[in-house]
Amino acid sequence: MRHELVEQKLEDLRRLSAERGLRLTHQRMEILRELASATDHPSAETVHGRVQRRLPTVSLDTVYRTLCTLEDLGLAAKVSVVGDNGRFDADLSPHHHFVCDACHEVRDFAWPDLDDLPIPGEARALGRVDGLRVILKGTCADCLARRAGRDS
Amino acid sequence: MRHELVEQKLEDLRRLSAERGLRLTHQRMEILRELASATDHPSAETVHGRVQRRLPTVSLDTVYRTLCTLEDLGLAAKVSVVGDNGRFDADLSPHHHFVCDACHEVRDFAWPDLDDLPIPGEARALGRVDGLRVILKGTCADCLARRAGRDS
DNA sequence: GTACGTGCAAAAATTTTGCTTTAAT
C-alpha cells in the first residue's frame, strides 16, 4: 500500500520537473522515494542516513535543498510536532493556533464544539491521550489585505 | 485582561518555587512576566530581547534554561507551529498526528467526523484557512507498556 | 555545450554544556 504512494509521487516528480524545467536527478528521485516510503515523519538528517544506503556520496545539504524543492513542488510538507520547535506560550488553557504562512504570526482561537467531539477510536488505540490542539494553516487578514493592495 | 494572567502566573511561580525548593530569582520572574504578557508565542531569542529591557545583563542561555524550568513547573509549554521544525511528510492527504511525549514517535490517524465540523467564526475571522491538522499529545501504547513493565 | 544541481567546505544560526561567580535562602 505504501508502494503505490511511492510510485505515484515519483510520477508526480517526473511530471512537475518537466513542467517547471527542473532536472530529474538521482538524488531527487531517491530522496523522494525514501520520504514517500517513510511513515515516521523523518528529519533531514534521518532522510540523509537512509538515502546514503543507495547513494553513498549524497550530501546532507543536498537533502536540505531537495526537501525544500519538494515542498515548493507540493510533493512534501513540513509537519507539526508539539515541542520540537522553540516557540513558547504561558497560556495553557485549551485553545488552538492559526498560523499565517506569509508572516508566520500565530493567533489563538477557541473551538468549543470540538471539545464535545469524541476522539476517534483509531487515535485512542495509539495510546493515552493527554492533550489536543488544532493547527490551522492559512493567510492572516493583514497579509491578505497587504497582498490585495500590492496586486492592484 | 493579560495583566491578570501575568499576576496569576507569577503567584504560581512563587508557590511552586517554595513547594519544590527552587529559588525565586529576578531572572525567572522577569522571563515569566514577559512570556505571560506576550500573545505571539515568542522564541527564546525573542524573550531574551524583551527581558533585556528590564534586566540588561540577562544572558540568552539563562532564558533557555529558564524556559525549560518553567515548562517543568507546568507554567509554560512549547507550542506547535506548522513548518517551523525539520520534520517532513510526503503524505499530503488530510490526516492528523499523535505524538508520544516519551519516544517522540509520530503516528498518523484519520478523523472523518472532524471534517464535517465547520471551522468556528472566531477562527475564520483571522484570515483564509488552507489546512487543518490536529496534534494529539500523549504516550504511545509501546511506551505505556514499557513503563508498566519497569514499574512492576 | 549549457547551466542547473550537487558536493564540499565553511559560515551562520540555534541550542547545550562546563565552569566560575553571584545571590537567594
Add this chain to the structure above:
DNA sequence: ATTAAAGCAAAATTTTTGCACGTAC
C-alpha cells in the same frame, strides 16, 4: 554559610551559503 542558579565562553547542533565540478538536458 550553603548551594542553586546566573553569567560567560566555548562546544555541539542544525541549517544555510559560496563556489567549483559534474551531469541532465
